[in-house]
Amino acid sequence: MPQVRSGPDGAGGEYIKWMCGAGGRAGGAMANLQRGVGSLVRDIGDPCLNPSPVKGNRMLKPEKWQTCFDSDGRVICFRKALKFIVLGGVDPSIRAEVWEFLLGCYALSSTSEYRGKLRAARRERYHYLVRQCQSMHASIGTGELAYAIGSKQMDVRTLPKEICTGEEVSTSQQTSHEAPCNVVENSNLNCGSDGTPQSQKRKGCSKSAEPIGFNIHNDSSVYDSSSFMVPSTAVNSCLRDFGDYVDIGEPRYDSETFTNLPSLSGTNLFANGGENSNGVEESHCSFSVPEDRLRPRDERMHSFQINNNIDLIIESNSFSNDLFRPSNSDSAIFHSDAYKQDRWLDDDYSKEIIDSLRISDAPEADLVDGTKSNGSIADKDRISEWLWTLHRIVVDVVRTDSHLDFFGESRNMARMSDILAVYAWVDPSTGYCQGMSDLLSPFVVIYEDDADAFWCFEMLLRRMRENFQMEGPTGVMKQLQALWKIMELTDVELFEHLSAIGAESLHFAFRMLLVLFRRELSFEESLIMWEMMWAADFDEEAIRRLEENCLGPLLVDLRTDLSCEVKEVPRMNSSTRRKSKTRKTHRRNGEICGACHPGTRSSTRNHLCGLSGATIWARPQQMPQLSANVLARSGDDELPIFCVAAILIINRHRIIRGTRSIDDAIKANVQRQCAKNQCKKMRTLGHQAEEEVLVQVIERRLE
Amino acid sequence: MAYRAEDDYDYLFKVVLIGDSGVGKSNLLSRFTRNEFSLESKSTIGVEFATRSIRVDDKVVKAQIWDTAGQERYRAITSAYYRGAVGALVVYDVTRHVTFENVERWLKELRDHTDANIVIMLVGNKADLRHLRAVSVEDAKGFAERESTFFMETSALESMNVESAFTEVLTQIYRVVSKKALDIGDDPAAPPRGQTINVGGKDDVSAVKKSGCCSS
Numbered sequence: 001m002p003q004v005r006s007g008p009d010g011a012g013g014e015y016i017k018w019m020c021g022a023g024g025r026a027g028g029a030m031a032n033l034q035r036g037v038g039s040l041v042r043d044i045g046d047p048c049l050n051p052s053p054v055k056g057n058r059m060l061k062p063e064k065w066q067t068c069f070d071s072d073g074r075v076i077c078f079r080k081a082l083k084f085i086v087l088g089g090v091d092p093s094i095r096a097e098v099w100e101f102l103l104g105c106y107a108l109s110s111t112s113e114y115r116g117k118l119r120a121a122r123r124e125r126y127h128y129l130v131r132q133c134q135s136m137h138a139s140i141g142t143g144e145l146a147y148a149i150g151s152k153q154m155d156v157r158t159l160p161k162e163i164c165t166g167e168e169v170s171t172s173q174q175t176s177h178e179a180p181c182n183v184v185e186n187s188n189l190n191c192g193s194d195g196t197p198q199s200q201k202r203k204g205c206s207k208s209a210e211p212i213g214f215n216i217h218n219d220s221s222v223y224d225s226s227s228f229m230v231p232s233t234a235v236n237s238c239l240r241d242f243g244d245y246v247d248i249g250e251p252r253y254d255s256e257t258f259t260n261l262p263s264l265s266g267t268n269l270f271a272n273g274g275e276n277s278n279g280v281e282e283s284h285c286s287f288s289v290p291e292d293r294l295r296p297r298d299e300r301m302h303s304f305q306i307n308n309n310i311d312l313i314i315e316s317n318s319f320s321n322d323l324f325r326p327s328n329s330d331s332a333i334f335h336s337d338a339y340k341q342d343r344w345l346d347d348d349y350s351k352e353i354i355d356s357l358r359i360s361d362a363p364e365a366d367l368v369d370g371t372k373s374n375g376s377i378a379d380k381d382r383i384s385e386w387l388w389t390l391h392r393i394v395v396d397v398v399r400t401d402s403h404l405d406f407f408g409e410s411r412n413m414a415r416m417s418d419i420l421a422v423y424a425w426v427d428p429s430t431g432y433c434q435g436m437s438d439l440l441s442p443f444v445v446i447y448e449d450d451a452d453a454f455w456c457f458e459m460l461l462r463r464m465r466e467n468f469q470m471e472g473p474t475g476v477m478k479q480l481q482a483l484w485k486i487m488e489l490t491d492v493e494l495f496e497h498l499s500a501i502g503a504e505s506l507h508f509a510f511r512m513l514l515v516l517f518r519r520e521l522s523f524e525e526s527l528i529m530w531e532m533m534w535a536a537d538f539d540e541e542a543i544r545r546l547e548e549n550c551l552g553p554l555l556v557d558l559r560t561d562l563s564c565e566v567k568e569v570p571r572m573n574s575s576t577r578r579k580s581k582t583r584k585t586h587r588r589n590g591e592i593c594g595a596c597h598p599g600t601r602s603s604t605r606n607h608l609c610g611l612s613g614a615t616i617w618a619r620p621q622q623m624p625q626l627s628a629n630v631l632a633r634s635g636d637d638e639l640p641i642f643c644v645a646a647i648l649i650i651n652r653h654r655i656i657r658g659t660r661s662i663d664d665a666i667k668a669n670v671q672r673q674c675a676k677n678q679c680k681k682m683r684t685l686g687h688q689a690e691e692e693v694l695v696q697v698i699e700r701r702l703e
Numbered sequence: 704m705a706y707r708a709e710d711d712y713d714y715l716f717k718v719v720l721i722g723d724s725g726v727g728k729s730n731l732l733s734r735f736t737r738n739e740f741s742l743e744s745k746s747t748i749g750v751e752f753a754t755r756s757i758r759v760d761d762k763v764v765k766a767q768i769w770d771t772a773g774q775e776r777y778r779a780i781t782s783a784y785y786r787g788a789v790g791a792l793v794v795y796d797v798t799r800h801v802t803f804e805n806v807e808r809w810l811k812e813l814r815d816h817t818d819a820n821i822v823i824m825l826v827g828n829k830a831d832l833r834h835l836r837a838v839s840v841e842d843a844k845g846f847a848e849r850e851s852t853f854f855m856e857t858s859a860l861e862s863m864n865v866e867s868a869f870t871e872v873l874t875q876i877y878r879v880v881s882k883k884a885l886d887i888g889d890d891p892a893a894p895p896r897g898q899t900i901n902v903g904g905k906d907d908v909s910a911v912k913k914s915g916c917c918s919s
Contacts, residue, residue: 434774510749
């Protein structure tokens with residue numbers, strides 16, 4: 001069919017059109033906006049985010065940072081540091097340390113000794129949580145992804161094309177519908193009952209999800225190991241024990257087959273039965289690789305089951321490692337050998353697990369959040385839901401910042417996956433949501449210790465949790481509403497223009513707000529953008545309030561853990577905590593209103609949105625219109641809204657011109673040429689405006 | 704005419720891409736609109752758009768394709784994107800059976816939010832991964848027949864059937880629109896230029912407006 005090409009750049013040139021400010025052509029005003037505003041972000045970022053010699057002087061340097069502490073390590077002049085950060089970011093060598101203060105991991109008034117203890121306690125708590133998760137899925141904490149699946153692997157199409165027969169397909173499907181049972185009841189896989197020495201099994205376990213074995217083949221170079229799907233950690237670990245056989249490639253499509261199931265409360269994950277169960281038979285049937293090549297010969301293949309949810313199999317040997325050791329030693333510790341797993345069958349046992357997750361002062365409701373807390377069904381549902389979440393995590397982890405060499409290493413992908421898995425476990429009302437991996441990735445790069453990365457990520461999510469919860473990104477939707485209101489009050493012309501082209505929903509800004517410009521800016525740029533935002537918005541009071549949002553399982557009490565003096569440790573009575581665990585919309589909204597510093601600039605609510613205030617001050621005639629209640633419903637992470645607003649307003653001409661040119665069916669070449677020039681001009685303008693804004697922020701803030 | 708400006712079209716159809724996360728929706732879109740495929744594509748956050756015009760009969764049909772995030776909890780907001788859609792590609796991954804199982808839910812959601820006359824094509828993507836296939840063509844065909852949708856297997860990577868799938872949907876929409884126009888006595892060849900066609904005749908035609916509406 002003949003096609004009408006849109007231009008020399010090929011079909012659908014609109015993808016790039018707006019990048020140059022030429023404006024979109026027909027129909028795609030929204031598309032233009034999305035791309036256009038994205039490019040605006042970039043343009044704004046360009047001058048001030050790319051460290052130039054001039055900017056370098058303004059960035060927070062280690063020398064400056066060192067002078068901010070007193071002899072005990074208390075931060076005494078953070079404002080001075082903030083000033084530098086807002087102007088030029090943080091020197092990468094001290095970024096990890098500075099971010100912890102910006103995010104509120106540590107109070108400014110804490111001593112370095114105290115911080116050291118708190119860090120140690122948090123690390124211990126994190127690793128305890130990792131062990132918990134590991135008990136449910138043995139891949140966690142091993143440096144391997146839970147599943148060797150995901151688009152990246154799947155899309156490496158260098159695999160030998162093996163023919164999958166219809167029979168195999170139907171078998172697989174049949175398998176997938178195999179009579180279900182409950183996850184908890186059936187998680188006693190037979191891995192451990194095959195007589196394999198535990199130590200050996202353990203080793204296998206630790207390597208569980210590694211795409212294994214291809215190096216044994218002569219033609220290994222043909223294969224990209226990452227492209228092989230490993231059906232389950234259980235399978236893998238069992239197989240690995242046999243050392244010299246190889247490829248697990250055969251069942252790989254099984255693993256793919258059953259990933260990403262959206263919902264499965266009460267889903268039955270495992271078929272009952274012993275070594276000769278149907279599950280085993282089925283698994284053999286479904287292998288698509290010729291037996292003579294890859295089939296492990298050992299009859300101990302039968303020691304695991306494969307059935308419909310093959311990749312959710314829980315390894316028996318995961319129970320052998322003191323997995324439920326709470327940090328306060330009085331709590332129940334369950335130590336099992338491989339043969340004890342059938343305790344999983346027991347409701348009491350699963351309850352025991354849940355109980356053991358609880359730290360001393362955390363109320364029960366925290367742990368089985370949102371469910372009937374005493375029901376073991378709910379507990380099991382929670383575990384099964386979490387197991388499915390692992391799939392979603394891996395699917396996204398493998399495509400998060402995959403352009404970075406850093407994440408080319410599966411070990412680093414696994415770190416990201418682990419942290420997301422632990423988070424999903426401790427915050428079941430959020431679980432995992434797309435976008436979270438984008439937010440986590442920088443922390444994984446910056447922090448060597450997973451626990452530190454986890455804590456920063458968690459602190460960030462405290463501000464943004466509402467964007468990621470089950471009921472949908474309600475936080476962002478509120479932010480978009482607030483953005484729309486800001487536009488209406490601050491820039492009528494632009495507001496009307498956006499209305500006219502049907503962009504009222506402002507969905508083009510959705511992604512910026514959800515993942516904080518990660519997709520619009522480069523990796524390095526977004527780090528600087530983040531720290532500038534955090535610095536511009538830094539407020540010790542707000543951070544103190546964030547502490548109340550601490551998830552129950554994450555509460556660290558230095559008194560019990562380290563027998564040291566308690567200081568600034570978030571402690572609440574259980575009712576408060578329970579409330580904070582369930583959803584704080586009400587409280588948060590209240591806080592936001594109360595958060596204004598009365599007396600100073602209450603009319604602009606500036607303390608939460610320094611950048612915003614300054615941006616709007618840049619257009620003083622409109623200032624009075626921005627009343628204090630504009631943002632009352634916008635959630636408690638307002639600065640990004642103002643960043644977007646600032647970007648839009650600063651670039652108003654470009655936006656209006658760009659999206660108006662829909663009407664102009666002018667010759668593309670002419671337009672493109674103009675666009676180039678415009679682009680240059682806008683960059684300069686954007687630069688100046690940004691400087692102006694930031695300088696004003698500083699002045700207002702520090703005066 | 705050697706070159707026709709992108710603005711110059713006879714029909715504008717809104718088409719949505721839906722399906723579980725990771726099935727390849729974004730790559731189908733980029734393959735169709737830009738002839739690009741990326742192994743490193745990221746998950747879609749929110750919604751993305753792209754357009755491309757094709758010729759059906761002697762008309763230029765412009766497709767405005769909306770690509771949405773796949774994760775379930777985004778559905779609450781993505782449902783807004785269905786408004787005005789006259790065509791949909793419901794995508795699953797032939798190597799992940801669960802994504803096929805979920806098609807039913809996607810269809811339900813689609814039908815809950817769009818007009819009954821919407822043209823739907825079931826698309827089994829990643830068909831090049833033959834050795835990993837978990838959904839048979841027969842099953843998918845049978846399902847598509849029961850659900851009265853079109854069906855095609857595609858590979859965005861190999862560029863297999865991508866063109867055909869979109870073209871087929873757009874052509875079918877065009878047929879529906881033409882027929883509808885005929886039915887109501889209009890000249891099918893002369894619909895109001897540039898207006899988004901609403902197959903079903905609902906009022907909430909489309910958020911997308913043609914140039915004429917946007918002057919201010």
